[in-house]
Each structure stands twice: as C-alpha cells, then as structure tokens.
Amino acid sequence: MLTMYCVNILALFLFFSSTLGSYPQYDLDKADELFADFIKKYERKYVSAEEFRMRFEIFKRNLVKLNEWNANSQYENSGFIINQFADQENTPPCVDPSKMNNTMPLTEVKREFIVNAPDELDYSTQGLVTEIKDQNPCGSCYIFAAIGNIEGVHAKQTGQLVSLSEQQILDCMSSATCHGGHAYEVINYVASNQGSMSEADYPYIEKDKTTCRFDASKVKVKVNAAQSFNTPDDESLKGALVQNGSPLAVSK
Known part of the structure; x- marks a missing residue:
C-alpha cells in the first residue's frame, strides 16, 4: 500500500x-x-x-x-466552552524536545499547491477524520497526531474510515510514554510492526507500559513508511495539506 x-x-x-x-x-x-x-x-x-x-x-x-x-x-x-480541563493551568507535556532531531529527508511542497491552496479546507467533511478523541492527562498527543494522520490517509486511499488504536502504541512501542514523543517514530513503528489495530479492539486507557496486547490477526491498517514535508511558513503548510490530500500531523 x-x-x-x-x-x-x-x-x-x-x-x-x-x-x-x-x-x-x-x-x-x-x-x-x-x-x-x-x-x-x-x-x-x-x-x-x-x-x-x-x-x-x-x-x-x-x-x-x-x-x-x-x-x-x-x-x-x-x-x-467549559470542559474537563477548566480547573487546570498547565497542559501535559506533548513534545519531547530531545526527540525533535528528525533526520528524515524533507519533501518539498510543490509551488502549485501553495499558490492554489483554497481559503478553506475541512477534511472532516470529506470522511477523513474520525470522532473526537480525548488523550486525558497522558501526554500522548504525538500518538494521537500520528494515528489521526494514518486514519486520514487510509480513508483517502480506501474510502474506509477506521478509528485506530493509540493504546497499542503506548503499550507496545518501546519509546512511547505519557511524557511526549515524536509522531514520525509512531508512524515508523506501525510500518515496521505489522500495522495498527482498531480502537474498538484495543481501546485507550491513558496509561503507558501496560501489557502489550497486540494481535496481528486483528490489524486493520498497514503502513509503508513516514514522510516529512518542508513547511517553513503557513502558506507552505496549507499547500502541504492540499498536496497530501488528507490530514497532517504538525509540529514546530
């Protein structure tokens, strides 16, 4: 694929x-x-x-x-509106600065996508975004970002939107924790470890390093590899969204 x-x-x-x-x-x-x-x-x-x-x-x-x-x-x-975070002042850590040394080659965003990027683009209306999820106090947003990216690309390619498991990553990827990480490591893990199970088969419990319960017979999506876009400004990021044709995981 x-x-x-x-x-x-x-x-x-x-x-x-x-x-x-x-x-x-x-x-x-x-x-x-x-x-x-x-x-x-x-x-x-x-x-x-x-x-x-x-x-x-x-x-x-x-x-x-x-x-x-x-x-x-x-x-x-x-x-x-008021939600469950309204009595909190500091968010859980999401990005681990020590892991921000991505050495993957960057893919240039083609100029025609930058120039022709629409003023509005909502992939949730195109069936490429799953239901709203909640990472809770665990600083696992890098996992949610990567899984959301995979869900969107898979839906774009197959027409099937499947909610995938973040907990599988927390339990089974050796470097995954509730204290931040890097999305490309998550995607590479899914690529090298037979794929991703669904949220339904491996639900989120917001804790890291519980017993790994990966079941290859229940894999819903497989991945080849991760790819980085070079997006030094907002216009390039807009172009990357159009060029990719599905949601991206973004950091700065």
Missing part, C-alpha cells in the same frame, strides 16, 4: 470545543455556581481545602480566557 505522511506533531489546545454557532460569555459573578456545576459534571474530588481554593482560582482565570476567546472568535461554527 502506497502511503504518504507528514510526521510533525499536532499540538493539542485545551478548552476548545466545537459548538453550533454559540459564543458563551460566562458570568464571572456566578463563578462559584459554575464551578459547583463543573465539579459535579466531571466528578472532581480535591484532597484539601487548599487544593479546592487553588483549582477555583484557576477555574476563574480560565473563564476570563474563554470569554476573551469567544469575544474575538473569527469562526462562525465554533466556540470555546
């Missing part, structure tokens, strides 16, 4: 949630009520009064950010 991949890392941004054209402005005077609703919805349990107060202060600061982002949103069909 011929495959083409960009092997950068997708940086996950907390608090974003797609909505249907709504841009909530949260009443900061009711922050205590909103926090109580948040605690109930996400079943938060804080170990002390000090942690409760600390999380509440973070929550209030995040409400201010959400209001600012929604007030300045340039998108008609999306907004920012």
